[in-house]
Ligand code: SF4
Ligand code: SF4
Ligand code: SF4
């Protein structure tokens with residue numbers, strides 16, 4: 030008998046997503062499919078648009094990462110018009126991106142991924158959420174999370190007009206400079222953000238790292254994949270979200286390649302699976318060998334853990350010591366443990382906070398010179414930046430008037446798509462036996478993809494009482510046998 | 515007494531509209547006090563089947579965001595219509611078709627081919643496209659079908675009220691929902707936002723041109739404009755005169771011109787046509803050739819004038 | 835496409851071209867029956883939505899006729915019309931509606947001949963263009 034388990038809806042990359050788990054006759058897991066059942070056609074309908082409008086148009090790809098799309102798009106315009114933004118504009122853009130990284134990651138930890146740990150993977154549904162978390166850590170903390178997120182989002186409202194949809198990006202700069210009053214307000218916030226990040230790491234340390242149960246979970250084979258990793262680094266191979274080169278390390282942590290965004294086509298390739306609208310990225314030079322890990326497979330991972338795995342260190346002091354602590358703790362590099370993504374995400378929160386604080390206090394940020402007007406004929410531009418869920422590439426070609434002719438977009442979750450499928454499959458195979466699927470087991474499977482924060486369920490951005498998942502178990506006639514919530 | 519029921523759903527959406535609900539902050543508590551949220555896929559895990567089981571008209575009000583492009587979205591919109599007494603189109607995509615509606619300028623096959631066969635990063639020697647129904651070995655997989663064009667919600671089901679914006683101002687979301695829950699029903703078709711055009715509340719209105727001033731159309735990247743002065747007075751396209759107010763001049767405050775996401779003003783169908791009149795009236799020449807020249811300096815008129823409203827405009831309408 | 839009979843909709847200013855059309859009629863001049871005229875108080879009054887609506891409802895072409903330069907009864911109306919229609923023509927082009935399908939001419943009350951000429955020319959051009967799909 031063949032069964033099918035559907036986890037739906039799970040993502041909001043370009044909208045929705047679901048995972049289908051097929052069981053074989055013995056009730057073991059046969060195959061897992063990550064489906065994104067939606068398509069919008071940006072690559073086509075951006076043709077004909079005025080290229081300078083792209084930062085505002087393309088951010089509507091995804092309301093989870095609009096800021097990152099806005100930045101990648103603005104950088105593509107810099108490249109296209111061959112213009113370098115003044116220092117202040119670069120600082121403002123980087124500040125915006127770090128503020129976004131901070132609040133988005135924070136949300137994931139407290140509202141979505143975190144409760145699995147902080148409340149416990151086997152806790153009941155009604156507890157394994159922000160409310161359960163507040164019960165455990167105290168209502169004051171819940172309030173603090175909401176408050177600090179609100180204030181950090183406020184930074185982006187000041188810089189860009191909206192906490193959600195920035196509009197300030199232009200080729201060669203940004204549209205608006207900060208006032209003295211605004212920067213003072215921002216500096217207060219960034220200082221607090223650093224404190225809050227430290228505090229969050231302390232919670233993680235006290236409640237998770239000191240608990241053997243969780244350590245065993247993190248170390249368990251069900252959540253382990255030896256893959257390549259990709260992320261952006263600065264000239265000293267240290268983490269940066271806004272600017273730098275793309276570095277790839279192999280499963281042993283050796284540099285496999287390091288490239289300029291302009292050359293992305295040499296290194297990355299996408300494949301189509303007819304069962305999903307989501308295209309799957311892999312390393313071109315290694316090649317696609319299927320949903321498998323190891324040296325010979327082009328499957329790679331991105332986002333927090335991957336970014337730490339590809340970098341040789343951090344530029345900010347507190348994040349640096351946390352970074353070192355994490356690698357000491359696992360005594361391996363790269364760390365292949367999927368659940369370590371949660372720790373890495375917190376280290377990035379700390380880095381983002383420290384970096385925001387640096388940028389807000391940078392002497393150049395208050396310069397009124399925020400734009401350089403391009404004087405070159407546009408032709409082709411590629412922009413890249415890190416988004417919470419991985420590296421984003423925007424690639425535009427225009428005619429000499431700057432009207433878009435061709436567009437290509439590689440979006441964050443595409444990079445992790447293969448790995449997410451594999452992680453869910455491996456966890457499912459390890460946990461589902463004889464067709465027995467308990468709630469706890471399903472949650473443990475969920476944890477495998479939730480570690481990636483695959484742009485799903487803004488659920489997470491909510492006061493939800495339950496999770497955003499549906500799992501249906503189907504028999505071979507695809508009739509519903511059981512619905513698990 | 516049982517609390518009235520609310521449902522929220524997203525069709526072809528970026529998720530931004532969902533965020534706008536979360537930005538309701540304290541108002542959400544007011545709503546939860548009066549009503550019970552029975553369906554909201556991103557936040558609570560009622561399933562489609564649970565909605566199917568509800569009685570017709572059992573839900574007091576459904577807020578639906580996103581445009582309609584896939585089978586599943588059309589099905590869900592129809593289902594929620596049957597189950598709800600009031601349906602509110604939430605956000606530009608549901609209200610007007612939204613930014614994805616620009617895809618109506620292209621054939622659906624061209625959209626699919628571009629993304630899956632032509633882009634330079636894709637390797638697809640066999641020319642595979644995502645399939646609606648597919649057998650992989652013994653396994654049957656289903657994927658939602660992709661329609662010819664993008665449609666707004668009211669091109670698919672009957673809609674009672676509208677909340678404009680991409681994304682909307684949370685203030686109007688709570689106003690709309692509370693008006694239904696507190697039984698202060700407004701006339702059908704009401705758009706919850708300002709009645710007047712964006713210009714009327716814009717801080718730059720003082721410099722808005724009253725007579726013809728435009729000698730050329732300037733684009734965003736070509737110069738550094740005055741951050742205090744009306745964009746139209748600076749030869750730039752700003753959709754303020756043809757756009758409904760209510761966004762708190764979000765873009766203007768960031769020193770960027772309006773692109774019209776709140777849709778046309780009261781009683782106007784075609785936002786682009788309306789803006790075109792406004793713009794023409796301030797072009798400063800009577801010379802045929804010069805008019806032609808100025809008109810030709812304005813590129814991608816559709817992408818500027820109909821960025822959020824193409825599917826509901828007179829010419830960009832969507833069909834399944 | 836020889837037997838294609840295009841539908842041409844005209845917006846004619848009450849003060850000039852409508853009179854001109856009348857004159858043509860009275861003096862027995864023939865013009866194509868494909869032409870349907872709507873009288874407006876001034877060419878400047880024509881809202882672009884009307885023109886777009888005409889195409890949407892099946893017109894193959896739209897012809898706007900207004901007073902000569904300097905002769906508009908509302909001073910600026912015909913210039914406003916010219917500006918609007920020029921922009922609109924470009925916009926229609928982006929929607930795939932050929933620019934030749936929207937025309938503007940100055941025709942006075944005494945120019946019955948010019949009226950006939952303009953209409954006939956446009957109908958014959960539309961025949962060549964074929965129906966608007
Ligand atoms: S209206 Fe805007 S914010 Fe809302 S779903 Fe559409 S694109 Fe997203
Ligand atoms: S046109 Fe734009 S800038 Fe000018 S007043 Fe209106 S909204 Fe403000
Ligand atoms: S200024 Fe215009 S484009 Fe910007 S949010 Fe307001 S209505 Fe939308």
Ligand code: FES
Pocket residue numbers: 847848849850875876877878899900901905906907908909911912
């Ligand atoms: S009165 Fe004839 S065009 Fe204005």
